[in-house]
Amino acid sequence: MSKATRATQALRKLGVAFTLHSYDYDPEAASIGLAAAEALGEPPARVLKTLMAEVDGRPVCAVVPSNREISMKKLAVAFGGKSARMLPPPEAERLTGYHVGGISPFGQKRALPAVLEQAAMGEPHVFLNGGQRGLQVRLRPEDALKALGGRSASLIA
Template sequence: MSKTTRATQTLAKGGVSFTVHSYDYDPGAERVGLQAAEALGEDPSRVLKTLMAEVDGKPVCCIVPSDREVSMKKLAAAFGGKSANMMKPADAERLTGYHVGGISPFGQKKVVPTAIEEAALVETQVYINGGQRGLQVRLHPKDAQTALKAIAAPLIA
C-alpha cells in the first residue's frame, strides 16, 4: 500500500504536521469508521469519518466521529440550508476522486464547503482517512479544520 496519496501530499504541501497509519481494511465491514477505530486500537470518537452530502442540492463534506450519526437537520443548518441528504456513493467518488471507504477530505478533486463536528475539536489528536482504504492520517483536529477551511458546527444527532 502506498502511503503517498493526494491527501497526504496536500497536507505536506500545506505544512500540516501529521503521521500516517495503515490498517487491514475490511471491505465487508458494516461500518467502515468503526472497523478502522478497532483496527487502530483507538476510541471511535477520535477516528473521524468523512461523509459527502448535499445541502439544498449543493455538495458538501462533513467530518464526524465514526461512532456517531450525522443529523441532516443540523448539517443543513451548518451551511445555512433548508435540507440535506447523503450523496450517492458513485457521485461522491466522481466528485472527490476517491473510492468509498477511502474518501479523505484532503486533496479532493473538487473543493467543496466542509464542516467538522465541533465536539471533535477538543481531542488532542484525531484520525481522518488518508485518501485510500486502510490508510488514516493522525493530526490535531484544529490543524485539519484550518487546512480544510472547515466550519466547526454541531453535526451529530
C-alpha cells in the same frame, strides 16, 4: 500500499504535521469507521468519517466521529440551508476522486465547503482517511480544520 496520496500531498503542501497509520481494511465491515478505530486501537470518537452530502442541491463535505450519526437537519443549518441528503456513493466518488471507504476530506478533486463536528475539537488528536482504504492520517483537530478550510459545528444527532 502507497503512502503518497492526494490527501497526504495536500497536507504536506499546507505544512500540516501528521503521521500515517495503516490497517487492514475490511470491505465487509458493518461500519468502516468503527473497524478502523478498532484496528488502530483508538476510541471511535477520535476516528472520524468523511461524509459527502448535498445541502439545497450543493455538494458539501462533513466530518464526524465514526461512532456517531449525522443529523441532516443540523448539516443543513451548518451550511445555511433548508435540507440535506447524503450523496449516492458513485456521485461521492466522482466528486472527490476517491473510492468509498477511502474518501478523505483532504485533496479532493474539487474543493467543497467542509464542516467538522465540534465535539472532535476537544480531542488531543484525530484520525481521518488518508486518501485510500486502510490508510489514516493522525493530526490535531485544529490542524484538520485549518487544512479543510472549513469550520466546526454541531452535526451529530
